[in-house]
Amino acid sequence: MTWTTPDVQLAFNKAQPTYDSTATIQHRVANQLVEYLPKLPLTSVIDLGCGTGFVTDALLTKHKDSHFHLIDLSDQMIAGCREKYKNNDSITFATANMDEYIYPSADLIISNLAVQWSKDLRALLSNLTSKTSIVAFTTLTQGTFQEWEDLLCQNGITSPLLPMLSVQELNQICLNLNQDSRIYLQDYSLTFTSISDFIQYLRDLGATVGKRIQEKAKFKALIQHHKEPITVTYKVLFCVIASKDKPLS
Numbered sequence: 314m315t316w317t318t319p320d321v322q323l324a325f326n327k328a329q330p331t332y333d334s335t336a337t338i339q340h341r342v343a344n345q346l347v348e349y350l351p352k353l354p355l356t357s358v359i360d361l362g363c364g365t366g367f368v369t370d371a372l373l374t375k376h377k378d379s380h381f382h383l384i385d386l387s388d389q390m391i392a393g394c395r396e397k398y399k400n401n402d403s404i405t406f407a408t409a410n411m412d413e414y415i416y417p418s419a420d421l422i423i424s425n426l427a428v429q430w431s432k433d434l435r436a437l438l439s440n441l442t443s444k445t446s447i448v449a450f451t452t453l454t455q456g457t458f459q460e461w462e463d464l465l466c467q468n469g470i471t472s473p474l475l476p477m478l479s480v481q482e483l484n485q486i487c488l489n490l491n492q493d494s495r496i497y498l499q500d501y502s503l504t505f506t507s508i509s510d511f512i513q514y515l516r517d518l519g520a521t522v523g524k525r526i527q528e529k530a531k532f533k534a535l536i537q538h539h540k541e542p543i544t545v546t547y548k549v550l551f552c553v554i555a556s557k558d559k560p561l562s
Contacts, residue, residue, distance in 0.1 A: 321430055500547065
């Protein structure tokens with residue numbers, strides 16, 4: 314890996330004020346993930362990588378009496394959630410690294426577009442499925458922002474994007490945990506008027522962690538001379554897993 318935990322924490326701390334207004338795709342994905350959940354009573358929920366609370370907001374409309382425990386690496390994201398939910402005594406918070414946290418038991422552990430930051434996704438999901446009845450998550454897959462990588466490559470620039478697991482690798486991880494895992498794929502695209510707008514979007518989202526671009530002169534020239542809009546695609550995998558060897562209801 315070419316990033317460190319403090320890198321990720323700093324990027325999302327900086328993005329906290331702009332995240333809600335920028336993360337339209339993340340919001341849509343969170344709502345879709347909640348729709349994929351089996352219809353089960355929930356007394357306790359862990360929202361892992363909670364961000365500004367998109368998943369919690371969606372679940373609260375159906376499970377307002379449940380206890381929610383919100384976890385994020387970014388202390389600023391957690392501070393924002395503390396303020397947002399300050400009148401709800403059923404919500405607790407923790408600033409923590411997902412790979413190191415000691416998880417309490419819960420009826421549901423749910424995570425939206427966060428587990429791609431895990432150093433060992435297999436180990437993380439194995440741990441989570443031992444703590445809950447249902448694990449539900451979304452993650453980005455290989456091919457996300459492929460249009461951007463192709464444009465960089467065409468201009469002799471090495472992509473700074475972090476490597477992502479393929480759909481096949483993610484399928485295998487989920488099915489090894491439980492053959493009854495439910496897996497869905499969906500693409501989400503956004504178009505920007507310029508490369509500069511896209512780069513600002515990434516900053517406002519906190520998605521700036523990665524390798525540094527080495528070909529700086531070429532990159533500057535690309536920004537100056539590329540006048541066409543740029544479309545990028547999120548390739549998202551949704552997965553719902555019951556605890557080990559149990560079927561989904």
